[in-house]
Amino acid sequence: MPGLTLxxxxxxxxxxxxxxxxxxxxxxxxxxxxxxxxxxxxxRQPDLAVRFxxxxxxxxxxxxxxxxxxxxxxDLIEESTESSAEQVMAVKPLGFGLADxxxxxxxxxxxxxxxxxxxxxxxxFRSRHHRWLRVATKYLNLTRRFFSGHGxxxxxxxxxTGATEAAPAAGTADLIVDITTTGSxxxxxxxxxxxxxxxxxxxxxxxxxxKAEWTPMRRAQLEALMxxxxxxxxxxxxxx
Amino acid sequence: xxxxxxxSGRPPTGPTEYVQAGVELLGQIDAEQALDEVLTFARRxxxxxxxxxxxxxxxxxxxxxAILAHAEMPDVWRPRxxxxxxxxxxxxxxxxxxxxxxxxxxxxxxxxxxxxSLTEYVADRMLAAGFNPADGRHPDEVAERYHEKQxxxxxxxxxxxxxxxxLYLSIEGKASTAxxxxxxxxxxxxxxxxxxxxxxxxxxxxxxxxxxxAAVSFDASFPRASNIIPASSSRCWPPTARCWRPAxxxxxxxxxxxxxxx
Numbered sequence: 001m002p003g004l005t006l007x008x009x010x011x012x013x014x015x016x017x018x019x020x021x022x023x024x025x026x027x028x029x030x031x032x033x034x035x036x037x038x039x040x041x042x043x044r045q046p047d048l049a050v051r052f053x054x055x056x057x058x059x060x061x062x063x064x065x066x067x068x069x070x071x072x073x074x075d076l077i078e079e080s081t082e083s084s085a086e087q088v089m090a091v092k093p094l095g096f097g098l099a100d101x102x103x104x105x106x107x108x109x110x111x112x113x114x115x116x117x118x119x120x121x122x123x124x125f126r127s128r129h130h131r132w133l134r135v136a137t138k139y140l141n142l143t144r145r146f147f148s149g150h151g152x153x154x155x156x157x158x159x160x161t162g163a164t165e166a167a168p169a170a171g172t173a174d175l176i177v178d179i180t181t182t183g184s185x186x187x188x189x190x191x192x193x194x195x196x197x198x199x200x201x202x203x204x205x206x207x208x209x210x211k212a213e214w215t216p217m218r219r220a221q222l223e224a225l226m227x228x229x230x231x232x233x234x235x236x237x238x239x240x
Numbered sequence: 241x242x243x244x245x246x247x248s249g250r251p252p253t254g255p256t257e258y259v260q261a262g263v264e265l266l267g268q269i270d271a272e273q274a275l276d277e278v279l280t281f282a283r284r285x286x287x288x289x290x291x292x293x294x295x296x297x298x299x300x301x302x303x304x305x306a307i308l309a310h311a312e313m314p315d316v317w318r319p320r321x322x323x324x325x326x327x328x329x330x331x332x333x334x335x336x337x338x339x340x341x342x343x344x345x346x347x348x349x350x351x352x353x354x355x356x357s358l359t360e361y362v363a364d365r366m367l368a369a370g371f372n373p374a375d376g377r378h379p380d381e382v383a384e385r386y387h388e389k390q391x392x393x394x395x396x397x398x399x400x401x402x403x404x405x406x407l408y409l410s411i412e413g414k415a416s417t418a419x420x421x422x423x424x425x426x427x428x429x430x431x432x433x434x435x436x437x438x439x440x441x442x443x444x445x446x447x448x449x450x451x452x453x454a455a456v457s458f459d460a461s462f463p464r465a466s467n468i469i470p471a472s473s474s475r476c477w478p479p480t481a482r483c484w485r486p487a488x489x490x491x492x493x494x495x496x497x498x499x500x501x502x
Binding site for chain 1: 320323324326327329330331333334337362365366368369370371372375376377379381382383385386388389
């Protein structure tokens with residue numbers, strides 16, 4: 001592969017913000033076919049292929065090394081791998097897509113304020129209710145890792161890819177793990193974040209894939225690209 | 241009766257996966273016979289992969305429970321400490337928190353609200369928020385635990401007990417040496433651990449006879465795998481073990497050992 005491949009989130013605020021961040025840094029990203037096209041280019045950078053992809057897919061492809069660099073959320077990277085530092089290099093936090101991944105319980109659970117309480121509740125939930133405590137989330141791996149670290153093992157995950165915060169009132173789950181920015185959606189659904197329930201502070205970042213094929217020429221291209229945007233001092237490729 | 245085996249190391253890319261296997265024996269009522277059968281099966285399985293000198297780690301949930309039963313502390317704390325066995329980070333946080341409670345902060349005063357009013361209050365909030373109090377946690381359950389929490393905050397675990405638990409959980413090494421250490425610890429505190437210790441020594445001897453080249457170690461804080469459910473110890477033999485919750489009509493139990501593939 002001669003040139004570098006850069007992946008940009010394919011829609012919504014993340015796309016606008018990502019293109020805006022590059023534009024402010026002097027690199028204009030074109031999307032020739034409009035929102036329906038998944039291929040783009042960068043002005044005066046013929047060797048840089050730009051691809052528009054869903055943010056979760058960018059995380060996966062970065063980890064596999066199928067793309068060279070991309071913008072995606074830290075939550076998606078951490079959800080997709082247990083050893084992010086070995087697989088991707090976070091180059092530049094971009095200050096948008098800010099979100100906290102948190103554990104939230106129904107506000108009327110006045111006895112549950114910390115993870116230790118939740119672990120206690122989980123431990124005898126099944127004998128009381130003849131079913132597992134259910135956690136709605138799209139962050140299966142982050143949830144498992146975080147709960148296990150708090151000694152919480154007796155629960156079941158209900159996979160939820162949208163409107164997760166409605167799951168407890170709808171009766172499909174007892175609590176949730178989800179992202180929040182201001183907390184207003186959670187409180188509107190009478191959910192409360194546990195005092196020590198912050199799993200991850202996330203934001204959009206530019207990542208470089210460690211597992212991509214870093215030939216001397218491609219390293220030079222990456223250095224050149226980074227010098228144009230000026231986000232990191234020269235020498236980034238020595239850390240790959 | 242159950243055992244598990246795990247190959248360490250993880251693939252260079254992608255999500256972490258372990259090559260692991262488990263054996264579970266149900267229906268054998270004679271516990272010693274069950275142990276022999278499972279260990280013999282495991283030894284033969286290792287033979288298939290030409291593993292003759294596995295590392296075998298023994299754990300001791302029964303021993304830990306015996307220590308908990310003897311140690312001086314308010315009863316409300318025993319099941320809570322027990323629930324964190326096998327989760328080193330969670331256990332360490334709990335013991336730190338219990339130790340902090342001695343740092344001079346005043347106890348939380350008992351809540352003046354009686355249980356009935358509190359239950360009503362929780363039920364009102366659940367209904368107002370659109371949660372169905374009949375599904376999931378009941379208002380009464382929330383109120384009960386809220387009161388229990390306040391009792392917990394007022395019930396201190398003595399610092400000497402916290403030190404003992406930390407010391408015990410840090411014991412790790414060659415099985416016979418570690419068990420001697422635990423025996424010495426028990427005699428200092430005048431705890432009678434002869435039953436669980438004898439069982440563990442027997443377990444160790446059986447393993448040494450079956451797999452002479454094995455390196456058998458004992459880890460007092462044996463971390464159980466996250467998908468294994470702890471059961472009450474009364475159904476279990478040997479009491480050294482990590483346990484599965486048996487179905488009502490089964491006599492099932494467990495011993496924990498994890499041969500590392502080389």
